[in-house]
Amino acid sequence: MTDRSEDNSPSRRAFLKGSLAAGGALAGATMARAEGPDPLITEKQSWAMGTGDGVDATPYGMPIRFEGDVVRRNVGWLTADTISSINFTPIHALDGTITPQGCAFERHHSGAIELSKDDYRLMINGLVDQPLVFTYADLERFPRVTRTFFLECAANTGMEWAGAQLNGAQFTHGMIHNMEYTGVTLRTLLEEAGLAAAGDFKDKWVYVEGADASSNGRSIPMEKALDDCMIAFKANGEALRKEHGYPVRLIVPGWEGNMWVKWLRRIEVTGQAIESREETSKYTDTLEDGTSRKWTWVMDAKSVVTSPSPQSPIKHGHGPLVITGLAWSGRGAITRVDVSIDGGKNWQEARLSSEGQDKALSRFYLDIDWQGEEMLLQSRAMDSSGYVQPTKAQLREVRGLNSVYHNNCIQTWHVYPTGEAENVEVS
Amino acid sequence: MSKSRNFLLTSVATALLASPVMAEKLGLGRAALPEEVAAWNIDVSPNGDGLPVGSGSVEVGEQVFSENCAICHGEFAEGVDNWPKLAGGMDTLDRDDPLKTVGSYWPHLSTAWDYVHRSMPFGDAQTMSVDDTYAIVAYILYSNDLVEDDFVLSNENFLEVEMPNKDGFIIDDRETSEKHFWNAEPCMTNCKDTVEITMRATVLDVTPNDTTDDGPVAEPAAAEPEQKAEEAAPAAAEAVVAAVAAVDPALVEAGETAFKKCKACHQVGEGAANKVGPQLNALFGRTLGSLDGFKYSKTIVAMGEEGIVWDDATLAEFLRKPKDYIKGTKMSFAGFKKDEDIAAVTAYLKTFAN
Numbered sequence: 001m002t003d004r005s006e007d008n009s010p011s012r013r014a015f016l017k018g019s020l021a022a023g024g025a026l027a028g029a030t031m032a033r034a035e036g037p038d039p040l041i042t043e044k045q046s047w048a049m050g051t052g053d054g055v056d057a058t059p060y061g062m063p064i065r066f067e068g069d070v071v072r073r074n075v076g077w078l079t080a081d082t083i084s085s086i087n088f089t090p091i092h093a094l095d096g097t098i099t100p101q102g103c104a105f106e107r108h109h110s111g112a113i114e115l116s117k118d119d120y121r122l123m124i125n126g127l128v129d130q131p132l133v134f135t136y137a138d139l140e141r142f143p144r145v146t147r148t149f150f151l152e153c154a155a156n157t158g159m160e161w162a163g164a165q166l167n168g169a170q171f172t173h174g175m176i177h178n179m180e181y182t183g184v185t186l187r188t189l190l191e192e193a194g195l196a197a198a199g200d201f202k203d204k205w206v207y208v209e210g211a212d213a214s215s216n217g218r219s220i221p222m223e224k225a226l227d228d229c230m231i232a233f234k235a236n237g238e239a240l241r242k243e244h245g246y247p248v249r250l251i252v253p254g255w256e257g258n259m260w261v262k263w264l265r266r267i268e269v270t271g272q273a274i275e276s277r278e279e280t281s282k283y284t285d286t287l288e289d290g291t292s293r294k295w296t297w298v299m300d301a302k303s304v305v306t307s308p309s310p311q312s313p314i315k316h317g318h319g320p321l322v323i324t325g326l327a328w329s330g331r332g333a334i335t336r337v338d339v340s341i342d343g344g345k346n347w348q349e350a351r352l353s354s355e356g357q358d359k360a361l362s363r364f365y366l367d368i369d370w371q372g373e374e375m376l377l378q379s380r381a382m383d384s385s386g387y388v389q390p391t392k393a394q395l396r397e398v399r400g401l402n403s404v405y406h407n408n409c410i411q412t413w414h415v416y417p418t419g420e421a422e423n424v425e426v427s
Numbered sequence: 428m429s430k431s432r433n434f435l436l437t438s439v440a441t442a443l444l445a446s447p448v449m450a451e452k453l454g455l456g457r458a459a460l461p462e463e464v465a466a467w468n469i470d471v472s473p474n475g476d477g478l479p480v481g482s483g484s485v486e487v488g489e490q491v492f493s494e495n496c497a498i499c500h501g502e503f504a505e506g507v508d509n510w511p512k513l514a515g516g517m518d519t520l521d522r523d524d525p526l527k528t529v530g531s532y533w534p535h536l537s538t539a540w541d542y543v544h545r546s547m548p549f550g551d552a553q554t555m556s557v558d559d560t561y562a563i564v565a566y567i568l569y570s571n572d573l574v575e576d577d578f579v580l581s582n583e584n585f586l587e588v589e590m591p592n593k594d595g596f597i598i599d600d601r602e603t604s605e606k607h608f609w610n611a612e613p614c615m616t617n618c619k620d621t622v623e624i625t626m627r628a629t630v631l632d633v634t635p636n637d638t639t640d641d642g643p644v645a646e647p648a649a650a651e652p653e654q655k656a657e658e659a660a661p662a663a664a665e666a667v668v669a670a671v672a673a674v675d676p677a678l679v680e681a682g683e684t685a686f687k688k689c690k691a692c693h694q695v696g697e698g699a700a701n702k703v704g705p706q707l708n709a710l711f712g713r714t715l716g717s718l719d720g721f722k723y724s725k726t727i728v729a730m731g732e733e734g735i736v737w738d739d740a741t742l743a744e745f746l747r748k749p750k751d752y753i754k755g756t757k758m759s760f761a762g763f764k765k766d767e768d769i770a771a772v773t774a775y776l777k778t779f780a781n
Contacts, residue, residue, distance in 0.1 A: 075635055080499075080509035080759065082722055083705045084549070110552065111702075123459055125468055131459035138455045163626040167634040192452050207470065213552035215545045217470060266467050275473050275535050277542040281527065284596065290521030292532075296599040300608075310628075338613070347615045376622060393631045395539035398605055402525055414624060424630035426622070 043128065062102075070094070072103055075171060078159075083111040084214070086153065088174030091304075091326060092311040097178055097353070097361045098148075101241045104177035107153055109214030109278075112243040115263050120211075120247050122231075123188075126268035127204065129194025136247055142184040142192075142305070145230060148360045150178040150328045152299045154256035154283055154405040160392075161401050164412075165425045168311040172411065172423060173304040176328070178361035181251050182234035187226045189267065198222070198269050207274050208250050212299055218259045219273035220252065224297075228253045228359075231264065232311075254330030254359035255297040256405070288400030299330035301389050302408035303337055303364070303381035310367035314370065314419030321370040323350075325379050327362045332384035334362035341368070343376030343412060343426045344391070350379070358384075375415040376402055392425065471541040475586050478540065482581030483562025484568040491559045492566045495548045498691050498760065504528075504570040508759040514570035517591065530571025534593045535710075536585065540564050550691050550702055592747045675774060682775025685768045688760070695779045704758060710737050723758045742776075743769050 063070065074087035089105040089272050106112065117136040125131040153175035159165045190206070198204050206225040209217040220229065230251045233240060240246045245262025252259040258278055273279065279294065286292040305325040308314045314321060323341075327334045334356035338347040353363035364379070381389045392409035414424040471477040493502060499510040506512030516526025529539050544560045546552050555563065565580035568588065574580075580588070584763045617705075628634065686695075692703035699706035705721040715735045716727035729754065735741060745752040746769045763769050 018478075073635060076507075076722075077633065081757070083703055110546070110549070121765060123467055124464065125459055125464045131464055132456040133463065134456040135457045141455055142453065164628040165633055167628040171634060194452070209470070210465075213546065213550075252663065268468065268470070270472070272472055272474065272476075274470050274541075275538055277538055277546070278468065280535065280538050280596075281529075281533055281542075286520060286525060286527070288521065290525070290595065292520075292596050293601075296597045296601065298599075300601070338615070342430050345616075345618055345622060347613075347618070380613065382611075382613070386611050388608055388610050388613050390605075390608045394608065401523070401563075404574075409608070424624045425626040427619075427623040427625055 007194060009353045022025060070103060072105055073170060075159075075166065076217040081260065084109050086155070086175060088170045089177050090170050090311075091174050091176070091306045092169040092309050094261075094306070095324065095363070097326075097363050098236060099177035099179060099361075101179065101235055101238070101244065103242065103243075104179065105153070105175050106243040107175070108212075108243070109216055110212050113212045113263060114242060115211060115247065117247045122248065122265060122267070124189060124193040124267045124269075126270050127195075127198040128190070128208070128269050129197050134189075139184060139233065139248065141229065142188050145185055146180060146181060146182045147230065147251075147352055148178065148180040148357060149251060149253040150176060150359065150361045151251075151257045151260055152302075152330075153178040154296075154299070157302075157407040157409070157411075158404050160409075160411075161396075161403060161407055164425045169304055169306050169309040169411075170311055173306075173326075174327075175257070176361075179235040180237070181230065181232035183230045183232035183238075183248075183251070186229035186231060186250070186267070189231060190225065190269070195269070201226070203271065205270045205273050207266075207268040207270050207276075208259075208261045208264060209266040209268070210245075210261045211263040216258070216261055216278055217274060217276045218261065219270070219276070219277055220255075220259060222253070222269075224255070235377070252297075254299060256283060256299060257292035259297065269284050283405060285399065285405050287398075287403070291397045293403075296406055300406065300408045301327070301334070301381045301383040301387045303327035303330065303334075303379040304340070304411045305377050305379050305413060308377070308419065308421050309413050310421045310423055313421055314415065316419075318371050319369060321368050323366040323368060323377065325350075325364055327356075327364055327379070328360070328379040329381065329385070329387065330359055330382035331387055333358050333360075334381055335384050336382045337362070337364040338380045338382075339364070339366045340378040340380070341375040344378050344410070347380065356384070374417060375413075376424070377413040377415055377421075378410050380410055460692045461687055469545060471537045471544075473535040475537065475582070478537070478582050478585060479557045481557040481561050482579055482583075483558045483560070483565055484579045485562075485565045485574065485576050487559070488562035488564070488566025488569070491555075491743065492563050493686070495551075496563070500548065507761075510759060513567055516728050517571070520592070528571065529567050530573060530591065532592050532595075534590055534596055536568075536588050536590055539567060540585075543567075548691060559593070578636060611732065654756065678771050678774040679778055681767070682771035682773070685763075685772045686775050688763075689772070692758070692760075699779075707776055710742075710776050710779070711739075713737050714739070723754050724753070726755045727753050739773060742773055746772065 001302060010406065061392060070090045070093040072087040072089060074082065079085040079086060086107045087105055090103055094103075120136040122134045122139065123131070138365040156173055156175035160172055186206070195201070203221040205219045206222060207217060207219050232251050233246055233248050235244065240249060245264070248264050250259070250261045250264045284292045284294045285296050303325055305323060306312065306326050308321075323339060325337070327337045334352065337350045337352065339350045340347045350364040350366040353365065356362045389408060389410055395407065395409050412424050412426050413421045415421045469477065476678040492504070499507055499728065500513050501507050504513035505515060505763045512526065513529050516528045516531035519525045519531060520527070533539060540560060544553070544555060544557070548554070565574065565578055568574045568580070569576060569578065573588070573591070588764055693705070693707050694700055694702055695707045699708050699716065701721045705718045705723070715731035715737065717731050746763050749756055749758050749760050763772070
């Protein structure tokens with residue numbers, strides 16, 4: 001993932017100029033001073049002489065073999081089997097903001113099922129004027145929208161409540177992805193069925209349910225359902241992957257991933273929350289005194305440095321170093337990310353790759369001159385609601401250690417003079 | 428739901444930009460038939476809405492549970508290995524390591540009925556009848572010491588059952604109890620005097636080994652592979668030949684019954700696929716842990732690499748005590764006590780030779 005072509009970006013040049021002005025900090029760094037002519041340049045290489053693959057060699061392309069380790073990984077001891085289980089996005093090795101579908105994390109409760117478009121049916125029932133059944137083809141005839149949102153599992157970083165456990169951003173923060181979805185708003189479908197029968201929306205709910213054997217179901221307040229939820233059939237321009245709910249999943253922007261029901265088969269307008277297993281036994285947050293919060297749907301502002309990090313150590317020696325990471329908030333857009341290299345004593349504002357988007361991932365960069373000093377790397381996100389990402393101590397003070405879900409604390413990586421990094425907790 | 432002004436402003440702006448405005452209905456889709464709604468609309472609410480007429484006793488529940496659920500959740504709903512525990516944990520919610528079960532944690536009984544009826548047994552969901560579901564739920568209550576052994580649960584007395592933790596939940600209060608995180612001007616310089624490292628991930632060492640391409644396989648407590656090579660390998664070839672020779676129909680039939688204990692996790696026959704466990708077609712003569720696309724435990728793969736093959740002898744030893752034969756196996760099955768059962772399952776599995 002060290003892409004040399006970025007070396008000429010304007011910011012990089014600005015940085016180089018800046019540090020030269022500040023006293024020639026580059027002397028002695030790793031500006032590959034050639035020992036002799038580089039044979040990769042002076043000798044003719046096979047790839048520059050023969051030919052490569054023809055078109056159609058791979059009708060659907062996969063990443064080149066050199067990227068074979070940029071894959072989802074799971075943590076075997078977390079669950080009894082891989083059918084009701086989770087794996088993690090390799091965020092330490094990605095850049096930009098869009099997550100490719102093929103390495104976007106999976107969470108299934110009864111395995112990823114194969115459901116064809118022909119066999120797909122979506123029912124709307126309950127407090128609607130006319131209960132309806134749609135085929136997949138029907139859905140494609142409604143006015144369409146395309147929007148980008150992050151999906152974060154509420155349990156992301158959940159293993160870190162009691163202390164630093166897993167050594168890698170993929171494992172601590174990889175239950176997240178960010179895709180551009182195409183589909184129909186939930187409001188459009190509900191209005192097609194007619195909501196006069198629902199009366200006052202204030203205490204009405206929309207219960208959504210999947211077609212797989214887990215029959216995962218969640219209750220969503222009508223206000224949210226009509227605000228920004230959508231039914232998606234495309235992600236990043238192509239059909240959803242089987243593991244993400246092909247052919248149709250629900251999008252509940254900014255809210256916990258479990259509510260984004262995959263293989264969506266039913267939408268029921270109700271007068272009460274169903275209080276299904278996934279909204280009582282799971283996805284509730286137990287506080288220190290034994291009471292538990294329920295309906296904690298919103299994913300609070302959060303960020304993490306993805307590189308350098310334990311799986312993405314610094315390999316290039318002293319001098320220019322790009323610190324990068326991701327930030328997101330379920331309450332709005334990311335407005336600012338600060339980075340600390342001394343464990344939170346001092347902070348500097350990082351550069352956002354583009355203006356923060358509502359409930360979507362933001363990418364941040366901080367370009368520094370690293371001279372091999374140990375670092376305690378942290379990042380701190382702020383969002384358009386004024387929320388500031390808290391420390392783990394702040395969270396624990398309110399919630400104790402048993403919440404499992406919604407751990408959005410500031411993460412620390414200890415970077416050694418060797419460039420290797422470790423997941424640590426600091427005072 | 429966020430009530431901040433910023434939130435409302437952004438969503439209005441997005442709405443103007445991108446949301447289609449529908450003047451009237453498009454007339455897409457068709458009316459859902461009552462039979463269709465009845466088939467799918469089976470969720471049950473805390474106030475009992477959706478609960479069908481029926482009943483079941485603890486006594487019947489014990490039997491149904493033992494046949495369909497105990498293999499993963501334990502005979503007393505106490506849980507096997509890493510599979511969920513459904514009983515116990517009373518008064519542990521404010522402790523360091525709370526045990527959350529149907530009895531100790533779930534606020535509504537409707538949730539248990541709904542989930543068992545709709546989503547269990549794992550791998551064979553929606554096969555429990557209405558009365559059996561009442562019976563199972565009655566048995567889970569009994570396992571949690573919440574009812575006596577002569578209790579009968581029905582749609583009529585359903586709402587009378589009090590769940591111990593029914594008042595244990597509050598609605599999300601982060602916007603008030605955590606308002607102090609909303610702080611537009613966080614500290615930028617000299618924010619604390621000292622910084623100490625208080626914990627390191629490598630101390631616990633529970634991160635999967637990054638063996639580049641294969642993905643991680645580590646289990647923290649997994650034991651070292653045991654030396655088992657000598658025993659089995661040479662016998663394999665003969666065993667396969669012998670197997671084809673004689674098939675005892677009565678034994679195969681008994682095997683089909685005994686295989687019910689395996690069915691939650693394994694498939695055999697046409698179209699058999701890997702589920703919780705690997706598919707078991709053409710098992711005899713197959714190297715241990717050798718199916719592509721199934722993530723085995725380390726030990727079984729290592730044993731396979733030593734050349735061990737499934738035959739009458741290795742299978743019998745494995746099925747008698749799975750965890751003794753393959754240390755750290757992922758198969759949570761306690762083992763057959765009776766050799767007859769092993770012989771029967773073996774005969775049955777041999778009928779799926781390819």
